[in-house]
Amino acid sequence: MRTDLFIDGEWCRGGHGTALAVQNPATEEIFAHTEQASKADADQAISAARRAFDEGPWPRLPDAERRALMGAFVEAVAARSDRLIDLAVAEAGATVQLARSGQVGVPLVHLRDLVDRVMPTFPTRQPQAPTFGLGIGQGVVLREPTGVVSAITAFNYPTLLNLFKVGPALAAGCTVVLRPSPLTPLSALILGEAALEAGLPAGVLNIVTGDIDVSNLLTTDPRVDMVSFTGSDVVGKQILAQAASTVKKVVLELGGKSVNIVTPDADLDAAAAHAVLNFTRHAGQGCAAFTRILAHHDIHHDLVERMLARLETIVVGDPSDEATEMGPLISERQRDRVLSYVELGQSEGAKLAFGGSPTKGRPRGYYVDPALFVGGHNSMRVAREEIFGPVGVVISYRSDDEAVAIANDSPYGLSGSVWAGDPSHGYDIATRLRTGMVHINGVGGGPNPHSPFGGYKHSGIGREWGEAGYAEYFETKSVNWPAG
Numbered sequence: 001m002r003t004d005l006f007i008d009g010e011w012c013r014g015g016h017g018t019a020l021a022v023q024n025p026a027t028e029e030i031f032a033h034t035e036q037a038s039k040a041d042a043d044q045a046i047s048a049a050r051r052a053f054d055e056g057p058w059p060r061l062p063d064a065e066r067r068a069l070m071g072a073f074v075e076a077v078a079a080r081s082d083r084l085i086d087l088a089v090a091e092a093g094a095t096v097q098l099a100r101s102g103q104v105g106v107p108l109v110h111l112r113d114l115v116d117r118v119m120p121t122f123p124t125r126q127p128q129a130p131t132f133g134l135g136i137g138q139g140v141v142l143r144e145p146t147g148v149v150s151a152i153t154a155f156n157y158p159t160l161l162n163l164f165k166v167g168p169a170l171a172a173g174c175t176v177v178l179r180p181s182p183l184t185p186l187s188a189l190i191l192g193e194a195a196l197e198a199g200l201p202a203g204v205l206n207i208v209t210g211d212i213d214v215s216n217l218l219t220t221d222p223r224v225d226m227v228s229f230t231g232s233d234v235v236g237k238q239i240l241a242q243a244a245s246t247v248k249k250v251v252l253e254l255g256g257k258s259v260n261i262v263t264p265d266a267d268l269d270a271a272a273a274h275a276v277l278n279f280t281r282h283a284g285q286g287c288a289a290f291t292r293i294l295a296h297h298d299i300h301h302d303l304v305e306r307m308l309a310r311l312e313t314i315v316v317g318d319p320s321d322e323a324t325e326m327g328p329l330i331s332e333r334q335r336d337r338v339l340s341y342v343e344l345g346q347s348e349g350a351k352l353a354f355g356g357s358p359t360k361g362r363p364r365g366y367y368v369d370p371a372l373f374v375g376g377h378n379s380m381r382v383a384r385e386e387i388f389g390p391v392g393v394v395i396s397y398r399s400d401d402e403a404v405a406i407a408n409d410s411p412y413g414l415s416g417s418v419w420a421g422d423p424s425h426g427y428d429i430a431t432r433l434r435t436g437m438v439h440i441n442g443v444g445g446g447p448n449p450h451s452p453f454g455g456y457k458h459s460g461i462g463r464e465w466g467e468a469g470y471a472e473y474f475e476t477k478s479v480n481w482p483a484g
Contacts, residue, residue: 001083001186001189001190001193002189002192002193003032003033003034003035003186003189004034004035004189005035005037005041005045005207005208005209006189006192006195006205006206006207006208007041007044007045007048007206007207007208008044008045008048008052008202008203008206009048009195009196009200009201009202009203010202011192012035012041013035014035014036014037014038014041014209014210015037015038015040015041016035016036016037016038016041016210017036017038018036019033019034019035019036020033020034020035020036020182020185020209020210020211021033022034022091022183022184022185022186023091023183023331024090024091024093025092025093025327025328025329025330025331025365025366026089026093026318026319026320026327026328026364026365026366027364027365028332028364028365028366031090032091032186034185034186034189034209035209036209036210036211037179037208037209037210037214038210038213038214039213039214039217041208041210041214042177042179042208042210042213042214042217042218043217043221045177045206045207045208046148046177046217046218046221046223046224047223048202048203048206049148049149049175049176049177049203049204049206049223050148050175050223051203052175052201052202052203052204053145053147053148053174053175056175056201056202056203056204057201058170058173058175058200058201058204059144059145059173059174059175060173061173063119063120063124066119066171066173067115067119067120067171069198069199069200070114070115070119070167070170070171070198071115072197072198072199073170073194073195073198073200074108074111074112074115074167075198076193076194076195076197076198077108077111077163077190077191077194078108079194080190080193080194081104081105081108083190084099084103084104084159084187084190085099085100085103085104086099087158087159087184087186087187087190088103088104088158088159088187089319089320089327090186091158091183091184091185091186091187092155092156092157092158092183092184092187092282092330093282093283093319093327093328093329093330093366094157094282094319094327095282095319095324095325095326095327096319096320096321096322096324097322097324097325098281098282099319102157102160102281102282103157103158103159103160104159104160105447106160106447107159107160107163107164107167108163109446109447109449110163110164110167110447110449110465110466111163111167113449113466114167114168114171114449114470115171117449118171118449118466118467118470119171119470122143122467122470122471123143124142124143124144124474125140125141125142125143126140126141127139127140127141128140128141128478128480130483135482135483135484136482136483136484137480137481137482137483138480138481138482138483139478139479139480139481140478140479141476141477141478141479142476142477142478142479143471143474143475143476143477144173144474144475144476144477145172145173145174145473145474145475146172146174146225146226146249146473146474146475147174147175147224147225147226148174148175148176148177148223148224148225148226149165149169149174149175149176149177149224149225149226149227149228149473150176150177150179150218150219150224150226150227150228151165151166151169151176151177151178151179151228151229152179152215152218152219152227152228152229152230152231152239153165153178153179153180153181153188153229153230153231154181154230154231155181155183155184155285155330156282156285156286156287156330156388157282157286158180158181158184158187158188159187161230162178162180162187162188162191163191164453164464164465164469165178165228165230165464166178166191166205168464168469168470168472168473169228169473170200170204170205171470171473172470172473172474174225174226174473175203175204175205175206176204176205176206177206177207177208177218177224178191178205178206178207178208179207179208179209179210179214179215179218180207180209182209182210182211183330183331185209188207188209189207189209191205191207192205192207215239216242219239219242219243219248220242220243220245220246221246222246224246224248225248225249226248226249226250226251226473227239227243227248227249227250227251228250228251228462228472229250229251229252229253230252230253230254230287231254232254232255232386233254233255233386233411233412233458233459233460236252236254236458236460239252240252240461249472250461250462251460251461251462251463251464251472252460252461252462253287253453253454253455253459253460253462253464254287254412254414254455254458254459254460255287255386255388255412255414255458255459256287256288256289256386256412256413256414256415256455256459257291257292257383257384257385257386257410257411257412258288258289258290258291258292258412258414258415258416258417258435259290259292259293259294259403259406259407259410259416259417259433259435260274260275260278260290260292260293260294260416260417260418260419261294261397261403261407261416261417261418261419261429262275262293262294262295262296262299262303262419263296263400263418263419263420263421263425263426263429264296264298264299265420265421265422266299266419266420266421266441267419267421267441268299268302268303268306269306270419270441270442271303271306271419272303272306272307272309272310273306273310274417274419274442275290275293275303275307275392276307276310276311276314276370276392278290278417279291279370279390279391279392280311280314280325280326280370280390281326282326282327283326283327283328283329283368283389283390284338284370284387284388284389284390284391285329285330285334285388285389287386287388287414287459288414288415288437288453290415290416290417291386291387291391291392291393292378292383292392292393292395292406292407292410293307293392293393293394293395294394294395294396294397294403294406294407295394295395295396295397296396296397296398296403297396297397297398300394300396303394304353304372304374304394307372307392307394308353308354308372311354311355311370311372314326314370316359316362316367316369316370317359317362317367326370326390327367328362328365328366328367329366329367329368329389330366331366332366334366334388334389335358335366335367335368337387337388337389338368338371338387338388338389338390338391339356339357339358339368341381341382341385341387341389341391342356342357342371342391344381344382345371345373345376345380345382345391345393348376348380348381348382349375349380350373350374350375350376350380350382350383350393351373351374351375352371352372352373353372353373353374354369354370354371354372355368355369355370355371355372355390356368356369356370356371356391357369368389368390369390370390370391370392371390371391371392372391372392372393372394373391373392373393373394374394375394376393376394376395377395378395378406378409378410380393383395384410384411386412400428400429403429404429404432404433407433407434407435408432408433408434410457411457411458412455412457412458412459413433413434413435413436413455413456413457413458413459414435414436414437414454414455414456414459414460415435415436415437415438415439415455416430416433416435416437416438416439417438417439417440417442418430418438418439418440418441419440419441419442420440420441423440423441426440426441427440434456434457435455435456435459436452436453436454436455436456436459436460436463437451437452437453437454437455448466449465449466450466450467451465451466452464452465452466452467452468452469453465453469454468
């Protein structure tokens with residue numbers, strides 16, 4: 001595959017002088033190198049995107065033509081699914097099961113929905129009601145593409161995150177400079193192949209593999225109209241500050257410390273299995289993971305016993321093995337961070353009921369056994385800070401009011417879960433949570449392209465997915481004139 005930069009419709013060498021090494025977190029092997037962009041390369045990519053937006057056809061194409069090109073782009077990406085799945089395993093450490101579904105399958109479902117349903121129905125031109133006063137006035141509200149978008153993504157779900165920004169931005173008529181995580185650059189470059197095959201105009205999509213110096217230019221350059229970032233809240237705050245000097249539009253999808261509330265009449269077997277799956281999926285490297293499990297006092301012991309039984313069966317190992325349920329963390333640094341939180345939780349007084357050690361029999365790779373704390377309380381750092389690893393904390397509560405208070409006592413507000421025998425009871429609790437998403441009894445129906453993704457408070461600004469995510473890439477203009 002190509003490992004060059006993709007700028008202005010062409011593959012090109014990077015000017016950084018140092019290649020970007022791509023490591024397999026399951027083996028610690030450096031299995032590929034990509035070109036690394038310099039600030040000059042990023043400047044060239046911004047110039048290409050600016051020119052493509054200001055002078056090129058893309059934002060001015062008739063809706064049907066852009067939709068046809070986006071359809072071709074989606075199918076070009078889909079034709080590369082097998083390679084994207086392999087890369088999700090090799091560079092992100094995702095299990096092959098998760099690679100097929102959440103890493104690659106889910107974004108393709110959303111992209112096809114964007115092209116087939118959202119684009120043709122989204123109101124880009126809406127007539128205004130007439131006004132009466134000094135004569136009669138009328139007008140229209142236009143939704144126009146925002147402009148040049150810097151898309152900066154994280155390592156955990158590279159294909160999903162890249163497509164959730166690139167897809168709606170391009171569909172809206174924007175042009176994009178994508179900077180993927182330096183840990184997972186390869187899957188992003190495949191999108192350059194798809195753009196060429198689909199016939200997207202030069203400069204509409206640009207991909208620069210680089211690090212902080214590249215990101216800093218993408219968030220400060222006045223030629224960039226909008227920044228869409230996925231990552232930690234610490235970096236998100238820095239990006240917000242950097243974008244402020246040029247008053248850019250900013251969408252931030254940041255961290256979380258989401259709750260999983262289990263009520264006394266819940267299906268405990270299902271709730272326990274779901275709880276364990278959720279904080280161990282992709283080794284806990286998910287911003288929306290339900291890492292705080294709030295168990296009602298009456299069923300606390302029974303729920304913990306069921307969770308421990310399920311944890312005993314979790315298969316930690318080679319992510320390319322079909323039987324593996326949990327693979328490695330992304331890097332040595334992240335493994336050390338998770339292990340430090342396991343030590344911290346115990347020093348804070350929580351009981352480590354399961355796991356929390358480097359996985360035995362895995363001398364290579366960044367493996368950690370899932371950890372479960374019990375006897376914790378919400379003031380502990382292990383219960384308040386995003387760990388981004390397979391660490392769950394069980395906290396007891398005695399009433400709905402207490403559960404809601406604990407849930408909302410967090411700097412984050414990304415997601416949440418409620419398990420209740422009576423779904424209407426679960427819905428009542430869900431409406432009281434200060435969080436962008438809530439799942440009741442495990443949800444159902446697979447990925448929902450209608451459902452916005454994003455959070456309150458430190459979990460971000462704006463939304464992704466569906467109509468809400470598409471709308472972020474538009475500006476609103478009103479045009480008015482006399483009727484007679």
